[in-house]
Each structure stands twice: as C-alpha cells, then as structure tokens.
Amino acid sequence: METFDSAARRQAEPSGSRAVIVGAGIAGLAAALRLRQQGWDVVVVERAPSRRSSGYLVNLHGPGYDAAERLGLLPALNPRDIGFFTSVLVHADGREKLRIPAAVAEAAVGDRALSLFRGDLESALYDAVAEFADIRFGTTVRAITQTPEEVDVTLSDDTHLRAELLVGADGVHSRVRELVFGAESEHFVDLGHMVGAFPLDTLPTRMPDGVGTTFIGPGRTAAVMNMGPGRSSAFFAYRCPDADSATELDLGAAPALTRAFGDLGGGVADALGQLAAEPGNAYFDSVGQIVMDRWSQGRIVLLGDAAWCVTVFAGYGAALALDGADRLGTALAERGDDIPAALDAWETTLRPEVDKRQALARKGISRFAPPTRTHVWAGEMMLRAIQLPGIRGLVHRAIQRANN
Structure with a gap:
C-alpha cells in the first residue's frame, strides 16, 4: 500500500533544481523517481537505443523491499511477483537429485519479499517516471565540467545540459566514472x-x-x-x-x-x-566489483553498479540500487542546497551496507x-x-x- 509520505512526494511540483541522471537501469530510474518526488526536474540519459526488458531474477527483501514500498512501487510490482517456487537440484543429464519445496524458501525469507525478473522491475520504474522525466535513449556523455554552483554535461549529440546534480548510474562500465574518477582499471576488481x-x-x-x-x-x-x-x-x-x-x-x-x-x-x-x-x-x-574510496566529487555522484557493483554473487544488487537511490533522496532533502554535504552524509550511511554485501559476494563465489x-x-x-x-x-x- 502506498504511504502518505510517498504519495505526497509524488505530487511535488518542479522546484527549479535539475538533476541529470546517466543510466536508465534500476539505479538511475529509481533516482529519477525519488528526486522527482522531491520536486526536482529530471533528465535521464541512456546509452542503449531503447528500453531493456530481459535479465535474470532479482530478489527484493529487507531494505530493498522497504525502499520499493517507500517509492510507491509495490502496486506495480506485486502483479509481476513470481513468488516462491519449487527448486530442483539436478544431475548433469537433467535427472532430479534434490527438491526444495517453495514453503522452505518462504519460511526462510518471510512475506515482505518479491521475486522479479530484472526487466519487470525496470519496466515498473520506467512507467513511474516516463510521464515527467526527459529520457534520451541512444545518448551518452562526452564531457563533464563543474563549478561550485553547477555541473555542465556535454552529450554525444552535442547537447549541453546544466544541472545542480549529476548522477552516474550507468553501470559497471560507467562513462561518468571514467570521466570524473579515472579509468575502469583503477576501480574494477x-x-x-x-x-x-x-x-x-x-x-x-x-x-x-x-x-x-x-x-x-x-x-x-x-x-x-x-x-x-x-x-x-x-x-x-x-x-x-x-x-x-x-x-x-x-x-x-x-x-x-x-x-x-x-x-x-x-x-x-x-x-x-x-x-x-x-x-x-x-x-x-x-x-x-567496483571498489572506490569515494563515490562523489562536488556535485557529481555515482550510484548502483557504477559506484559499488556487489555482483550477482551477492544476490542483492537490485535491492541495494533501490535503497541507495531512496537514501540519496533523503540526504538531499535534509541538507537543502548543500549538495556536497548531502552526498557525503549519504555515503557515510550507505557504505557499511555496501562493504558488507561485497564481502558476502566474495564468500558466495563458492556457492555459484x-x-x-x-x-x-x-x-x-x-x-x-x-x-x-x-x-x-x-x-x-x-x-x-x-x-x-
């Protein structure tokens, strides 16, 4: 059920502040939704020529489920929930070896959980932001400069955008990270x-x-x-x-x-x-994994896989993207016009969770x-x-x- 708080945020009128978000995946669209609920004008830049609809299964529980609820996404996500299902471990030729009933997983995780295909989650987010966000497909970032007051972004189609905030949510091979924080080889493990x-x-x-x-x-x-x-x-x-x-x-x-x-x-x-x-x-x-000392510089911040990439071995990437976007909106609301301070506070609260999930992913390799x-x-x-x-x-x- 949508909360009063999320409904009020959704009705917010544009405040005059603009955010450019690079990446129309889960992290980028969640950030667009959360910032719009606070009154930001939002432009989303996506390298792919069109929406993506495929992908693997993602699980939302714990903070990820809570963030989806606060963002007002549950009414759209609940019908797409696969739910708990029977898992069968098989031999190499496909013969059954071990069966785990759906009830076992349900008892372990609880009822505040969703199992979704990544594309379904992205579609729900896209539907939530499409009516207000300026979404530009087939476009990437060519250059970035910033002053204490704003960020100037040059796009691949020679368009110039000026904004109070730039969010790099363009995945593990992030162009924003490359331009602002250095080559991928410096951060990719x-x-x-x-x-x-x-x-x-x-x-x-x-x-x-x-x-x-x-x-x-x-x-x-x-x-x-x-x-x-x-x-x-x-x-x-x-x-x-x-x-x-x-x-x-x-x-x-x-x-x-x-x-x-x-x-x-x-x-x-x-x-x-x-x-x-x-x-x-x-x-x-x-x-x-992406491992960095800082996720922000001035008015520029990285989010999701561009910043931390916990990998599929963690089983928590989508949940962390939603939670990170929601926390980002909260930090910006609390710090007002002091965007660098808001980004510092956001990272301080989120980094322990990211460090924990990355460590769990490294341990989880032996499971996969x-x-x-x-x-x-x-x-x-x-x-x-x-x-x-x-x-x-x-x-x-x-x-x-x-x-x-």
Missing part, C-alpha cells in the same frame, strides 16, 4: 568468473511448469526457470578458463556458454539451443562455482539440512540479521 542470463521464448520441453532447476558442479552453475510464457529464463555462472574474461567476451555469449555447459542435458540443453538461435538476447559479462566436488557435496548437504524445521528457523534468523 575482476573476480575471475563469467555470468550469462537470457529470457526463454520457448518453454523447456523436459521441465514441469512452475519449477526452477539448477545444476551445480565444480566451477559452474546453470539454472533454468520454467514459470510459463514470458516468465521463463536461464542463468549461467562459471569460472573463467585461465581467468581470462577478455577471451570469453571476445568469444561471445552463445559459443562461450555452450563451451562451458554444452555437456549438460535437460532444460540447460533447451536453453542453449534457444541462445544459439537468438544470441542477441543474452546478457553476458565478466564478474567483478564450487572449487571442488567436495564443495559441491557440502553444498548439497546444506540444502538438505535447511528443510529440517529447526535448521529452517536458524536460516530465517540469519537472513533477518543480514537485512538489519
């Missing part, structure tokens, strides 16, 4: 793994409806979700051969994922077949890409154990502590 995700237009023929199947082997994970038409997808994560992510990227999504997972059967084989037919549908990139068969076996034993009532309660309390 390569974790030596690749990730791929894409929607499935045709439902897997060897999978029951409403089930997600996962194969976990040494150095790799493959997951296929069959949630019905328009709601099915595949996700892959694997350790790079010789830790050479550049070679994998040059190879391309379909050849690289087929080389890493082509020996698997079941729904994975179906998914790889679809990818080979439509390779342009995939998200495919190396896995790495176990180093040995012994690690695979240990993971399976843990999955079996959490179905026991006593252990289930411990898992629930651990999740609640992680979200506080």
Whole structure:
C-alpha cells in the first residue's frame, strides 16, 4: 500500500533544481523517481537505443523491499511477483537429485519479499517516471565540467545540459566514472568468473511448469526457470578458463556458454539451443566489483553498479540500487542546497551496507562455482539440512540479521 509520505512526494511540483541522471537501469530510474518526488526536474540519459526488458531474477527483501514500498512501487510490482517456487537440484543429464519445496524458501525469507525478473522491475520504474522525466535513449556523455554552483554535461549529440546534480548510474562500465574518477582499471576488481542470463521464448520441453532447476558442479552453475510464457529464463555462472574474461567476451555469449555447459542435458540443453538461435538476447559479462574510496566529487555522484557493483554473487544488487537511490533522496532533502554535504552524509550511511554485501559476494563465489566436488557435496548437504524445521528457523534468523 502506498504511504502518505510517498504519495505526497509524488505530487511535488518542479522546484527549479535539475538533476541529470546517466543510466536508465534500476539505479538511475529509481533516482529519477525519488528526486522527482522531491520536486526536482529530471533528465535521464541512456546509452542503449531503447528500453531493456530481459535479465535474470532479482530478489527484493529487507531494505530493498522497504525502499520499493517507500517509492510507491509495490502496486506495480506485486502483479509481476513470481513468488516462491519449487527448486530442483539436478544431475548433469537433467535427472532430479534434490527438491526444495517453495514453503522452505518462504519460511526462510518471510512475506515482505518479491521475486522479479530484472526487466519487470525496470519496466515498473520506467512507467513511474516516463510521464515527467526527459529520457534520451541512444545518448551518452562526452564531457563533464563543474563549478561550485553547477555541473555542465556535454552529450554525444552535442547537447549541453546544466544541472545542480549529476548522477552516474550507468553501470559497471560507467562513462561518468571514467570521466570524473579515472579509468575502469583503477576501480574494477575482476573476480575471475563469467555470468550469462537470457529470457526463454520457448518453454523447456523436459521441465514441469512452475519449477526452477539448477545444476551445480565444480566451477559452474546453470539454472533454468520454467514459470510459463514470458516468465521463463536461464542463468549461467562459471569460472573463467585461465581467468581470462577478455577471451570469453571476445568469444561471445552463445559459443562461450555452450563451451562451458554444452555437456549438460535437460532444460540447460533447451536453453542453449534457444541462445544459439537468438544470441542477441543474452546478457553476458565478466564478474567483478567496483571498489572506490569515494563515490562523489562536488556535485557529481555515482550510484548502483557504477559506484559499488556487489555482483550477482551477492544476490542483492537490485535491492541495494533501490535503497541507495531512496537514501540519496533523503540526504538531499535534509541538507537543502548543500549538495556536497548531502552526498557525503549519504555515503557515510550507505557504505557499511555496501562493504558488507561485497564481502558476502566474495564468500558466495563458492556457492555459484564450487572449487571442488567436495564443495559441491557440502553444498548439497546444506540444502538438505535447511528443510529440517529447526535448521529452517536458524536460516530465517540469519537472513533477518543480514537485512538489519
């Protein structure tokens, strides 16, 4: 239910202050929504030629769910919620090895949670901001200068924009970060793994409806979700051969994922077949974190993956993007015209959470890409154990502590 506070913020009239936001993903659109609710005039610049609608499954719980509620997004997100579903661990040929009922996950996480495809979350955010934001697709940033009073942004179409605030929410390969804070190599920490995700237009023929199947082997994970038409997808994560992510990227999504997972059967084989037919549908990139001493400089601030990129191994990137955008709006409201002070205060409150999530992601690598068969076996034993009532309660309390 929308709160009075979020409804009041949505009705705010433009205040004369302008923010330029680079990136129309979750972080950028959430920032646009939050700032508009405070009366800012908002321009959103996006490098892609059009909206993106694919991506992997994201979970919103804890602060991420709370932020979605404060932003007034729940009425739009609730109908797109996949909810809790049965997870099946499978052998390499697709045969069932272990089944985890939906009730187990529900008991562990609680009812204040959403499971969504990334594209659905972005669509809900886009719908919330499209009527008021000036969104410019197929455009990027060419140059940035700033004075104590404003930021001047030159776009790739030679347009000049002046604003009181510039938000770089343009992802792990951020152009804003490169121009203001230095080359990506100064901040990117390569974790030596690749990730791929894409929607499935045709439902897997060897999978029951409403089930997600996962194969976990040494150095790799493959997951296929069959949630019905328009709601099915595949996700892959694997350790790079010789830790050479550049070679994998040059190879391309379909050849690289087929080389890493082509020996698997079941729904994975179906998914790889679809990818080979439509390779342009995939998200495919190396896995790495952005580590920086500061996320702001004057009136320029980085947000989301551009600033911290916790990676898919954390399972918290979308939630942190929403929470970070909401906290940014709060800090700006509290500091009035002193934008540098607001950005400093925002970073002070958010950085401990980011540091924690990045550390959890580094630990989580062994869950997505176990180093040995012994690690695979240990993971399976843990999955079996959490179905026991006593252990289930411990898992629930651990999740609640992680979200506080």
